[in-house]
Amino acid sequence: MNARESFPRLLLSEWTKLRSVSRWVITFLGALALTIGLSALLASANRTDANVHRNFVVGPSDDPVSDTFYFVHQPVAGDTTLTVRVASVTPPQESPDRRPSRDESLTLLDDPGPYAGAAAGIMIKDGTRSGSSYAAVMLTADRGVRMQSDYAVDHEGSASSGTRWLRLVRAGNTVTGYESPDGTNWTPIGSLTPRSLPSTAEIGFYVSSAPALYTSRGSASSSVAERPTTADATFDNVTLDGAGQWKGDQIADENAAAREGKGGPAGGRLATSGSGFTVTGSGRVGPHAPDDDVVEAALIGAIAGLMALVSVGALFATSEYRRGMIRTTFAATPRRGRVLAAKAIVLGTTAYAVSLVGVVAALTLAVPTMKNHGFAPPAFPTPSLSDGPVVRALLLTAAFMALVSLFAMAVGMVVRRSAAAITATIVLVLLPLIVGMVLPGTAPRWLMYATLAGGMATQRAKPPTITLAEPWAMIGPWAGIGVVAAYTCAALALAWWRLRRTDA
Amino acid sequence: MTALRAIRAEWTKLRTLSSTGWLLLGAVAGTVALGSAITGTLDHRSCDTPCLVDPVKLSLAGVRLGQVAVVILAVLAVTAEYATRTIQPTLAAVPRRTLVVLGKLAVLVGVALAAGAIAVTAAYLAAGIALDGTGFAGPVWSDHLDQRAAVGSIVYLGLIAALAAGLGLLLRDTAGAITAALFLLYGIPVAASFLSDPRWEHRILRYSPMDAGLSIQATRDFAAEHIGPWAGIGVLSAYAGGAVLLGLLVFAIRDAR
Numbered sequence: 001m002n003a004r005e006s007f008p009r010l011l012l013s014e015w016t017k018l019r020s021v022s023r024w025v026i027t028f029l030g031a032l033a034l035t036i037g038l039s040a041l042l043a044s045a046n047r048t049d050a051n052v053h054r055n056f057v058v059g060p061s062d063d064p065v066s067d068t069f070y071f072v073h074q075p076v077a078g079d080t081t082l083t084v085r086v087a088s089v090t091p092p093q094e095s096p097d098r099r100p101s102r103d104e105s106l107t108l109l110d111d112p113g114p115y116a117g118a119a120a121g122i123m124i125k126d127g128t129r130s131g132s133s134y135a136a137v138m139l140t141a142d143r144g145v146r147m148q149s150d151y152a153v154d155h156e157g158s159a160s161s162g163t164r165w166l167r168l169v170r171a172g173n174t175v176t177g178y179e180s181p182d183g184t185n186w187t188p189i190g191s192l193t194p195r196s197l198p199s200t201a202e203i204g205f206y207v208s209s210a211p212a213l214y215t216s217r218g219s220a221s222s223s224v225a226e227r228p229t230t231a232d233a234t235f236d237n238v239t240l241d242g243a244g245q246w247k248g249d250q251i252a253d254e255n256a257a258a259r260e261g262k263g264g265p266a267g268g269r270l271a272t273s274g275s276g277f278t279v280t281g282s283g284r285v286g287p288h289a290p291d292d293d294v295v296e297a298a299l300i301g302a303i304a305g306l307m308a309l310v311s312v313g314a315l316f317a318t319s320e321y322r323r324g325m326i327r328t329t330f331a332a333t334p335r336r337g338r339v340l341a342a343k344a345i346v347l348g349t350t351a352y353a354v355s356l357v358g359v360v361a362a363l364t365l366a367v368p369t370m371k372n373h374g375f376a377p378p379a380f381p382t383p384s385l386s387d388g389p390v391v392r393a394l395l396l397t398a399a400f401m402a403l404v405s406l407f408a409m410a411v412g413m414v415v416r417r418s419a420a421a422i423t424a425t426i427v428l429v430l431l432p433l434i435v436g437m438v439l440p441g442t443a444p445r446w447l448m449y450a451t452l453a454g455g456m457a458t459q460r461a462k463p464p465t466i467t468l469a470e471p472w473a474m475i476g477p478w479a480g481i482g483v484v485a486a487y488t489c490a491a492l493a494l495a496w497w498r499l500r501r502t503d504a
Numbered sequence: 505m506t507a508l509r510a511i512r513a514e515w516t517k518l519r520t521l522s523s524t525g526w527l528l529l530g531a532v533a534g535t536v537a538l539g540s541a542i543t544g545t546l547d548h549r550s551c552d553t554p555c556l557v558d559p560v561k562l563s564l565a566g567v568r569l570g571q572v573a574v575v576i577l578a579v580l581a582v583t584a585e586y587a588t589r590t591i592q593p594t595l596a597a598v599p600r601r602t603l604v605v606l607g608k609l610a611v612l613v614g615v616a617l618a619a620g621a622i623a624v625t626a627a628y629l630a631a632g633i634a635l636d637g638t639g640f641a642g643p644v645w646s647d648h649l650d651q652r653a654a655v656g657s658i659v660y661l662g663l664i665a666a667l668a669a670g671l672g673l674l675l676r677d678t679a680g681a682i683t684a685a686l687f688l689l690y691g692i693p694v695a696a697s698f699l700s701d702p703r704w705e706h707r708i709l710r711y712s713p714m715d716a717g718l719s720i721q722a723t724r725d726f727a728a729e730h731i732g733p734w735a736g737i738g739v740l741s742a743y744a745g746g747a748v749l750l751g752l753l754v755f756a757i758r759d760a761r
Contacts, residue, residue, distance in 0.1 A: 023677075038695060045704035292700055300698040307687050311679040322587070373701075418679045419576050423686065427572055430690035434568060435538070437697055440557075443545065470697050 010333055010342040017325075018316060018346055027312045028354050031401075035305030035358030036365060039298055043366035043373075046297050048290075050379040056288040057131035057253045058378045060195040064290070065151040067130040068283025070268025071123065072248045073204030076240070082122050082203050083167045085183065085237040087276065089120040091141040092209040092229035106225065107441055109213035109466065114154045115286025117141050118209040120233030120279070122168045124175055125202045126194070130253045133194040136206070136285075137166045137177035141231065147177035147189040151287050155190035165237075173197055183237065204246065207233045207268065207281025215467045217440065222469040228282050230268075236276035246270075252283065291468055294375050295383050295393045295461035298366035302459060305358050306401045307426060309351050313405035314421035316347050317412030317495075336499040340413065344406055344492060351405040355398035360385070363394065389461035396458035396481050403481075403488045404429060404452060410491035414498050428452040428487075436471030444471035454483035510598050510607035517590075518581055518611055527577040528619045531661070535570030535623035539563045540630040548639025559640040560650050560723040563631030567657050567718065570623055571689065574661050575668040578612045579681040582672030582751075601756050605673065609748065612665045620661035624654045649723040652733060656720030659737060663717065664689075667744040673751025688743070689714045706730050713743045 018024060059065035111117075121138025135149035137157075145157030145164060157179050158164075165180040175197070177189040209231035215224045248270035269280040320326040333339050367375075367383060376382070383390045404425060412421035432453035436444030448454040448471055456472035457464070457480030464476045472480065518524050543563045548555065585591040598604050628650075632642035643650045667688075672681040692712040699705045709715040710730040717740035720733035731739065 042695065042699060042704075045699050045701055045708075047701035047704075297698050297700065300695055303694055304687065304691055307683050307691060311683040315679050419580055419682055422679055422682050423572055423576055426683070426686045426690065427569070430686070430694055431569060433694050433697070434690060435542070435565070437693075438562075438565065439542070439545075 006333070007338060007342065010338055011346060013332070014339075014342045014346040018350060021319075024312050024315065027308050028350065031305040031308035031312070032354055032358045032361075034308055035301040035355070036361045038301035038304045039362035039366045040301075040369070042300050043298065043369035046370055046373055046375065048292065048374040048379070050290050050292070051374060051376060054379070056379065059131050059151045059287075060126075060133040061150065061152065062378050063151065063381065064288050064379050065131060066284045066286055066288035067132075067151070068250075068252045069206050069208035069285050070248065070270070070279055070281035070283075071125070071128065071202070071204055071206045071251050072246050072270055072277060072279060073123075073125070073128070073202040073206075074240075074244045074246055075200050076203045076242070077200040079169075079171050080203060080241050081167065081169045082124075082205075083165065083183075083237070083239045084122055084205050084235045085163065085165045086120050086139045087163050087234040087236055089118060089139055089141050089161075089207070089233040090231050092118045092212065092231050094212055094227055094229050106214040106216050107466065109215050109224075111210070111213070113286070114143060114146055114148070114156075115151075115284065116210045117143055118207070118229070118231030119143075119146075119285075120205070120207045120231070120235070120281075122166050122205045123203070124168060124170055124194075124197065126196055126198055128202055128249055128251055130251050133196045134285075135168070135175035135177075135192050135194045135197075137168050137179065137189060139164045139166065139233075145179045145189065147192065148285075149175070149192040149194045151285070153192055155192070157189040158187070168203070170197075170201070170203075203240065205235050205238070205277070205279065206251075207231055207279045208285050209282050210284035210286075211282075213467070217466065217469055222467055224467045230280055230282045232278065232280050234273075234276055234278050236274075238275075238277070246277075248279070250283075289462070290379055291462065291465045291473070292375075292380075293460050293462045293473075294367065294370055294380050295363065295390055296459045296473075297375075298363045298370060298383075299359055299393070299397055299459045300366075301362045302355070302359055302397050302401060303430075303456075305355065306404055306429065309355070309401055309405035310408040310425045310429075311418075311422050313347060313351070313408035314412040314418045314425070316343065317409045318416055318418040318421060321416045322418075337496055340492065340496050340499060343409065347409055348402050348406050352398055352402035355401035356394065358401075359394050359397050363390075383461065387461070392477060393459055393461045396477050399481055400455035400458045400484055403484045404455065407452065407484070407488045407491050410488065410495040413495035414491070425452070429455070433471060437469060439471075442466050442474065445474045448472055448475045449479065449483060452484055452487055454480040456480065506598070506600075507603060507607070510603045511610050513594075513597065514581075514604075514607040514611040518615065521580075521584075523580065524577060524615075527573045528615065530573035531570040531577075531616075531619045532623040532626060533570075534573060535564075535566035536626045536630050537566060538569040539566030539627040540634040542566075543631045543638075543640075544634040546635065546638050546640055556725040556728070557640070558722060558724050559631065559635055560643045560653055561721045563627055563635070563643060564624065564653060564657050564718075564721045566627055567620075567623070567660065567721075568714065571661060571664045571714075572686070574616045574619065574664050575685045575689070576682065578616070578665040578668035579672040579678060579685065581608060581612055582669050583676060583678040583681055586676050587678065602752065605748070605752050605755060609666055609669055612669050613662045616665035617658055617662040620658035623661070624657050628654065647723075653721045653723055656733060656737060657718070660717045660720070660740065663737070663740045663744045667713065667740070667747050670744060670747025670749075670751040673755050674747060676754075688712075711739055713740045716740055 056064035119138040123136035125134040126132040144159040167178040716736035719736040
């Protein structure tokens with residue numbers, strides 16, 4: 001029999017071993033039940049008032065957004081073209097009296113996203129209501145020239161941060177943005193179609209400056225403080241077809257202004273100097289979803305299912321030694337690497353299939369309950385199995401569970417003791433989470449990069465953030481699964497080396 | 505004198521296992537290493553005002569790691585008898601099953617308490633060194649709260665040994681008992697951290713064996729604890745007692761195979 005024929009038979013024999021131990025089959029079913037059961041059980045223990053006490057406005061596609069800035073505008077009917085020269089824009093500045101003094105436990109949140117920082121640009125908008133549809137071309141303080149619309153679409157222009165000419169052309173429902181270094185050579189940035197642009201839209205120039213976010217976390221809790229910032233920009237050479245009178249307005253969410261008492265967001269200013277305008281603006285224009293993640297919370301049961309899979313994985317390796325079965329196995333297939341590969345493939349595939357069924361069922365069961373407890377639109381759009389990030393979270397969470405089970409198997413091959421293999425694996429997954437919740441600041445991030453606990457990041461459908469108590473939210477899902485895969489590969493390599501070197 | 509003989513037999517069995525010494529060493533090393541790693545990173549200048557960091561509690565945080573060795577020790581002391589079939593000679597020598605279990609428990613809890621006393625002492629000494637120059641005061645032996653935290657941590661480890669042994673009797677399977685014990689200890693607080701409703705988080709942590717049992721380590725900011733110090737030890741005792749009683753029941757009813 002040649003080698004090519006024997007590998008499928010090896011897979012078959014490992015599969016037979018796995019499925020014929022009734023205790024393991026029960027544990028696989030138990031993993032499924034634990035994943036689904038814990039998720040369904042604890043779904044009702046989650047509650048939020050994010051929709052009641054809103055810190056967002058509802059955007060054109062019913063998503064939570066932030067829409068606060070200073071707008072110098074006038075209504076224009078039909079197709080039009082606006083050209084300005086942005087002479088300068090300053091970085092966001094915190095007013096000195098409101099800056100945290102010596103409270104260094106607060107960490108300034110560095111948002112690298114395209115909607116943060118300060119921006120000066122030109123915009124066409126569906127009226128002056130906060131949260132309405134828009135398209136804009138802007139020069140940012142440190143993110144180059146960009147074109148954005150409806151709090152969701154972002155096109156990158158040149159990386160310029162100095163003086164720049166900007167142009168916005170409306171033709172029907174399409175808005176095209178251009179930039180130029182000198183006002184004669186124009187480069188298109190993008191053509192966007194805002195969701196609802198009325199025939200008479202507000203057009204003009206604006207300044208925004210996203211608030212500085214400070215976060216404090218540790219001792220199993222976290223908090224975020226928001227401090228307004230302002231930015232100044234100078235506009236000149238403003239040319240608009242059939243220009244009327246410019247009018248300056250602070251665009252803001254009235255509810256937010258009322259809630260924050262007298263001032264609301266730091267107000268903007270408009271000053272005319274010769275043919276130019278100096279505008280001071282404050283606020284942020286962009287998506288503003290809460291950091292809490294429905295998908296992550298719905299997959300809570302994965303942690304329990306994972307522990308059951310760890311014990312099967314370890315036993316799949318160590319029971320061969322306990323029963324002396326390994327000698328029969330190697331008598332049948334002397335090539336040890338192949339046996340290890342076959343075991344890994346059979347266990348990995350089975351664990352992945354079980355986990356995937358578990359997480360999909362857990363999400364399906366938990367989401368309706370959570371929806372009744374406040375995790376409802378608009379703050380929390382209902383996760384759907386057709387959303388990319390949701391699918392990613394499900395696939396990667398199942399992969400995380402399967403890889404950890406494989407890791408336990410490899411450790412079992414190395415240490416040949418089920419107690420040691422199970423404990424080492426579970427401690428590597430869970431202890432860093434517990435320590436990470438207690439440790440303050442961003443210190444737990446390295447724990448997530450250095451241990452199997454990082455795999456928990458796969459459960460998040462939202463981007464990483466340091467504003468939450470749970471330490472795994474600090475790293476991205478691909479980094480998390482990468483850490484786990486690296487651990488598993490290293491453990492499998494060690495197991496292979498041990499199998500070749502040592503007698504069974 | 506049968507009780508003493510039963511204890512002595514269990515002590516001989518435990519003492520002659522090569523893993524026992526390593527596991528006890530692991531319990532002490534884990535407790536000291538994690539505790540001093542955490543206290544070593546503290547810095548008073550980067551703390552809120554008022555500073556609520558509890559250096560004594562953090563210096564004993566290593567118990568969360570060290571307890572794992574105690575869990576393995578206690579589970580193996582029970583389940584290995586089934587795996588290696590020594591349970592039959594054991595029961596032939598001491599036919600009264602309650603006596604066998606009580607002998608085992610006495611030895612395991614005693615060993616865990618002794619290891620805990622060494623681990624806690626070493627953790628306090630290490631924290632004193634690690635905290636030097638950080639601006640935080642280390643543990644003080646004469647302070648009543650620091651004493652309570654130390655004694656509570658030692659008692660905690662003894663109760664963990666009883667809980668793990670009880671689970672071993674109940675499940676008769678090394679893998680199952682260790683997984684169950686680690687889920688009770690670690691799985692519950694991690695699951696609770698997923699919850700966004702603080703009331704539910706409080707309710708769960710209040711009755712989870714590790715967080716309730718270790719709330720006795722607090723020496724300041726007691727409002728942040730989910731349960732009182734001795735009440736928390738009581739919760740853990742209920743878990744341990746429940747596991748031992750159920751284990752005893754199963755042990756008495758089922759045949760030893």
